[in-house]
Amino acid sequence: MKLLVKAPAKINLSLDVLNKRPDGYHEVEMIMTTIDLADRIELSLEENDIIKIISLNRFVPDDQRNLAYQAAKLLKDKFHVQKGVSIKIEKNIPVAAGLAGGSSDAAAVLRGLNKLWDLGLNLDQLAEIGAEIGSDVSFCVYGGTALATGRGEMIKELPAPPICWVVLAKPFIGVSTADIYKRLDVSKINHPNTKSMIDSIFHGDYDQMCENVGNVLEDVTLNLYEEVAQIKDQMSKFGADAVLMSGSGPTVFGLMHHDSRMHRVYNGLRGFCDQVFAVRIIGNRHSLD
Numbered sequence: 028m029k030l031l032v033k034a035p036a037k038i039n040l041s042l043d044v045l046n047k048r049p050d051g052y053h054e055v056e057m058i059m060t061t062i063d064l065a066d067r068i069e070l071s072l073e074e075n076d077i078i079k080i081i082s083l084n085r086f087v088p089d090d091q092r093n094l095a096y097q098a099a100k101l102l103k104d105k106f107h108v109q110k111g112v113s114i115k116i117e118k119n120i121p122v123a124a125g126l127a128g129g130s131s132d133a134a135a136v137l138r139g140l141n142k143l144w145d146l147g148l149n150l151d152q153l154a155e156i157g158a159e160i161g162s163d164v165s166f167c168v169y170g171g172t173a174l175a176t177g178r179g180e181m182i183k184e185l186p187a188p189p190i191c192w193v194v195l196a197k198p199f200i201g202v203s204t205a206d207i208y209k210r211l212d213v214s215k216i217n218h219p220n221t222k223s224m225i226d227s228i229f230h231g232d233y234d235q236m237c238e239n240v241g242n243v244l245e246d247v248t249l250n251l252y253e254e255v256a257q258i259k260d261q262m263s264k265f266g267a268d269a270v271l272m273s274g275s276g277p278t279v280f281g282l283m284h285h286d287s288r289m290h291r292v293y294n295g296l297r298g299f300c301d302q303v304f305a306v307r308i309i310g311n312r313h314s315l316d
């Protein structure tokens with residue numbers, strides 16, 4: 028028996044850090060939304076009791092380091108599942124890019140195995156299990172648009188943001204999330220206006236949304252990698268309405284309303300860096316599977 032599950036990437040429309048916690052994590056306030064750039068996960072029941080990862084992408088581990096493997100193992104151990112699974116990952120989301128590719132693969136495996144292994148869990152239960160794998164996994168279990176707080180695992184659903192294009196551009200570098208958080212000086216943060224971003228989403232106000240994008244990790248990554256700043260400049264030059272780095276980077280996204288502007292930004296960036304995508308925000312929860 029086989030099951031195909033979609034694992035969409037996310038962007039952070041805003042990312043604020045409130046403080047550093049005693050457990051080493053940072054208390055965050057993030058507005059996250061899923062986009063229609065997705066990995067494809069194929070789950071196949073295995074007769075013998077194993078978890079097998081199949082991936083052709085050289086940056087994706089094919090053993091217990093893979094977050095998709097960890098998701099399957101966690102479900103197997105918690106619910107004493109005697110069956111095995113092979114997990115084939117068709118990687119379309121750039122790796123170590125600030126787009127939660129690994130977290131989304133893990134979330135897709137949780138959703139998929141819940142069906143394939145007939146576990147009968149609801150999304151809230153899967154999200155709670157996901158938080159044991161990584162801070163972004165809970166959001167990825169639900170998808171859609173949300174305010175994420177705590178270390179990122181506390182999810183409050185929001186409506187879909189105003190319809191627009193998202194052009195993503197990733198330079199040829201990978202960024203370690205842990206390293207970027209470590210370098211952040213929490214005493215020198217210029218906080219984005221999360222409340223105004225939420226208002227803009229509730230009111231479907233595109234201009235207000237564009238005015239309120241902000242990410243406190245951006246300066247940290249920009250200082251380390253000049254190419255991220257260059258991509259931001261190019262996006263603005265080609266006419267994106269808002270430009271921001273996603274997560275800990277290095278992917279930069281631009282927002283634009285009109286098709287013609289999207290084409291200009293997309294083509295302009297294609298001449299400048301190798302991984303460029305023009306996608307839509309998926310926005311609401313129920314378009315995942």
Ligand SMILES: C[C@@](CO)(OP(=O)(O)O)[C@H](O)COP(=O)(O)OP(=O)(O)OC[C@H]1O[C@@H](n2ccc(N)nc2=O)[C@H](O)[C@@H]1O
Nearest residue numbers: 051052053125126127161162163178204205208274275276
């Ligand atoms: C920055 C964000 C924004 O969405 O995404 P990415 O850039 O990774 O996509 C997330 O906060 C990343 O979430 P995720 O990648 O799941 O992080 P985890 O695996 O839980 O943690 C990796 C490391 O990042 C640091 N970390 C993570 C989350 C958080 N709230 N505070 C932290 O300080 C910790 O050092 C932790 O050891």
Ligand SMILES: Nc1ncnc2c1ncn2[C@@H]1O[C@H](COP(=O)(O)OP(=O)(O)O)[C@@H](O)[C@H]1O
Nearest residue numbers: 092093094122123124125126127128129130132
């Ligand atoms: N299924 C997976 N897909 C991508 N990367 C994975 C996966 N499982 C584990 N990883 C590891 O997680 C790291 C972070 O990858 P990813 O989730 O793509 O980025 P980010 O945390 O920036 O959103 C990678 O360097 C990779 O070694």
